[in-house]
Amino acid sequence: MAPTVTVVKGDITTVQADAIVNAANNAMRGGGGVDGAIHRAGGPAILADCVARFPDGLATGDAGWTTAGDLPARWVIHTVGPNHRAxxxxxxxxxxxxRRCLEVADELGARTVAFPLISAGVYGWPxxxxxxxxxxxxxxxxSAVEEARLVAFSDATYASIRARLDA
Incomplete structure (x- = not known):
């Protein structure tokens, strides 16, 4: 069964969910945008877990999980989106x-997963x-995930997702 897809406007680091998805870079060591915000809000436990679990990083299109540290979730599911600008x-x-994030969520038993719009920020996907x-x-x-919540940081992104879900 497919999850129910919903949208909320806000900051993904404050969303309560079983798992929060991080749009990470290949190195898995923190960065800018969503990645930097999640690492800052979650604290050093996330980076320590990334170093331990992903010594060689992750390939584009893949996903893996770590602790959520101080975030209001149990897990962070990290995924590496394609860099359209590159x-x-x-x-x-x-x-x-x-797909990989949902597979990881299923392995973890997560029922609610909060997603950013992967690759649509600094990576420049239209x-x-x-x-x-x-x-x-x-x-x-x-997937056994019950709700896939898309978290839009900007009004424009929220409006675009809302329009697509309402169509």
Whole structure:
């Protein structure tokens, strides 16, 4: 069964869910955007767990989990989205991020998962296609996750996701 896909506007680091998805870089050592915000809010336990679990980082399109540290979740599911600005334009890498996150969530027993819009920020994936990829993939995935909550940081992103879900 596919999860129910919902949208909220806000800061993903404050969302209560079983798992929060981090749009990470390949090195898995923190960074900017969502990645930096999650590492700052979650504290040093997340980085320590990343170093222990992912000594060689993660491949683009893959996902893995760590503790959530001080975040209001049990786990952080880290995924590496494609960097559109750097020429990684294969949409299957983006959709793989969402599928792999749900697979990891199923392994953990997570029922609610909060997602950022992967690759739509600093990695430059076009907003409309990023929204379509997220909603299509999450809505069609077989998973025990009950709710996949897309967390929009900006009004424009929220409006785009809301319009797609209402269509």
């Amino acid at each position: 020429g990684q334009t294969d949409r299957s890498l983006l959709t793989s991020c969402y 907003l409309d296609d990023a929204v379509d990829a997220a909603v299509e993939t999450l809505s069609a995935a077989g």
